[in-house]
Amino acid sequence: MNTAMNESLMTEVKDRPAYSPGLEGVIAGESALCLVDEGEQGLLYRGYSIRDLAEHSTFEEVAHLLLFGHLPTQKELREFSAQLVESAHLPSLLDEFLGAVPSSSHPMDIVRTGVSLLGIADPDAADNSHEANVRTSVRLLAQIPLMIAAAYRHMNGTPPVRPQEDLTFAENLLYLLTDRRGGDQAKAMARVLDVSLTLYAEHEFNASTFAARVTASTMTDLYSAMTSAIGTLKGPLHGGANEAVAEMFLDISNSERAEAWVREALAKKQRIMGFGHRVLKKGDARSAIIQQHAESLSRDCGDRRWYEIATAVDHVMQQEKGLYPNLDFYTAVAYLLMGIPRALYTPVFVCSRITGWCAHVIEQQDHNRLMRPRALYMGPPRREYVPLDRRI
Numbered sequence: 001m002n003t004a005m006n007e008s009l010m011t012e013v014k015d016r017p018a019y020s021p022g023l024e025g026v027i028a029g030e031s032a033l034c035l036v037d038e039g040e041q042g043l044l045y046r047g048y049s050i051r052d053l054a055e056h057s058t059f060e061e062v063a064h065l066l067l068f069g070h071l072p073t074q075k076e077l078r079e080f081s082a083q084l085v086e087s088a089h090l091p092s093l094l095d096e097f098l099g100a101v102p103s104s105s106h107p108m109d110i111v112r113t114g115v116s117l118l119g120i121a122d123p124d125a126a127d128n129s130h131e132a133n134v135r136t137s138v139r140l141l142a143q144i145p146l147m148i149a150a151a152y153r154h155m156n157g158t159p160p161v162r163p164q165e166d167l168t169f170a171e172n173l174l175y176l177l178t179d180r181r182g183g184d185q186a187k188a189m190a191r192v193l194d195v196s197l198t199l200y201a202e203h204e205f206n207a208s209t210f211a212a213r214v215t216a217s218t219m220t221d222l223y224s225a226m227t228s229a230i231g232t233l234k235g236p237l238h239g240g241a242n243e244a245v246a247e248m249f250l251d252i253s254n255s256e257r258a259e260a261w262v263r264e265a266l267a268k269k270q271r272i273m274g275f276g277h278r279v280l281k282k283g284d285a286r287s288a289i290i291q292q293h294a295e296s297l298s299r300d301c302g303d304r305r306w307y308e309i310a311t312a313v314d315h316v317m318q319q320e321k322g323l324y325p326n327l328d329f330y331t332a333v334a335y336l337l338m339g340i341p342r343a344l345y346t347p348v349f350v351c352s353r354i355t356g357w358c359a360h361v362i363e364q365q366d367h368n369r370l371m372r373p374r375a376l377y378m379g380p381p382r383r384e385y386v387p388l389d390r391r392i
């Protein structure tokens with residue numbers, strides 16, 4: 001590289017903000033949706049503590065908070081629930097698609113493509129005004145559980161079921177995915193599922209939300225942003241971890257084998273799914289909440305096997321690696337007890353996180369600035385071009 005060019009590049013690099021691999025610690029935008037704090041405040045959705053929301057509110061209230069900006073009154077909640085019931089149907093284009101997917105497909109691929117098709121079927125998809133984005137978000141919240149259940153039932157040859165108007169969002173989701181409804185045990189399961197949906201709903205600039213916001217910042221449609229987000233969530237380092245945790249529990253199969261299993265995996269330098277977090281290095285407040293519910297559900301179901309395996313793995317990981325469980329870890333215990341098919345764990349995450357993603361897209365497009373960062377160039381310096389016939 002000639003000296004003048006080298007110097008000008010170096011100055012450009014020096015004047016730029018510090019480079020951080022994986023954008024670790026970088027503030028990439030403003031948001032009023034969620035505060036992730038490892039200290040006193042814990043995790044807040046629009047100012048409300050996640051502990052209060054998980055203990056006292058339903059997932060529908062949390063979805064309303066994220067999409068409309070405030071916790072609903074009783075009347076608003078009734079109207080919102082009625083809107084969800086009214087929107088719970090799929091366009092015929094989706095029926096055709098779901099009827100044609102190969103049974104080997106991963107449900108996350110189906111949801112990603114299905115949401116993209118919903119955009120094609122929606123004549124108002126291009127309207128990204130605040131009001132239209134909120135309307136689309138509510139429809140997506142109602143439609144995604146149907147899509148997941150229809151696809152899974154089609155692939156497994158089980159008869160389709162319709163959501164029930166007298167059930168809550170979590171009760172319906174449990175029913176659609178497992179046929180369970182009514183009775184004390186199904187009620188206890190739906191309550192824990194509801195808590196897990198609340199905990200999964202929003203988490204600031206995680207990879208999938210950031211992907212959604214980057215996409216939205218081009219002022220494209222909300223469906224395109226959701227397609228980006230779903231594809232990003234699928235990865236095992238992100239949303240795919242909950243399914244991987246359940247696979248690990250099944251492989252361990254007995255709490256007495258847990259310690260040796262983990263030590264062997266660590267000796268092979270394997271990552272233990274459900275541990276660690278890019279931001280939360282001192283533990284994940286959501287994990288403590290879902291752990292309590294996973295334990296009480298284990299008692300209610302008279303089946304402590306998964307919980308005992310989980311606590312044994314947790315103990316070794318804290319001792320050996322100083323790593324704490326994240327939300328996906330004890331959630332897998334609860335979902336195993338509920339009998340949710342494992343391939344649907346990450347799609348269940350989508351059923352909840354769609355609210356956070358949509359709220360971020362709305363926020364981004366209400367105050368948009370195109371996201372266009374820079375790269376630190378690491379390639380060769382300028383080279384002389386050699387025509388094809390002279391290259392050796």
Ligand SMILES: CC(C)(COP(=O)(O)OP(=O)(O)OC[C@H]1O[C@@H](n2cnc3c(N)ncnc32)[C@H](O)[C@@H]1OP(=O)(O)O)[C@@H](O)C(=O)NCCC(=O)NCCS
Nearest residue numbers: 236237238241270271272273274275276277278321326328
């Ligand atoms: C979430 C995750 C990607 C965050 O990673 P990160 O902040 O980039 O942390 P790093 O990848 O820099 O890891 C730091 C160290 O901890 C180790 N580590 C991190 N997570 C680990 C895990 N789950 N199991 C074993 N070791 C782990 C790394 O191997 C590394 O060790 P080293 O310094 O000896 O090489 C990572 O913890 C992980 O892969 N977890 C498992 C997947 C998961 O549960 N994802 C859901 C996230 S909510």
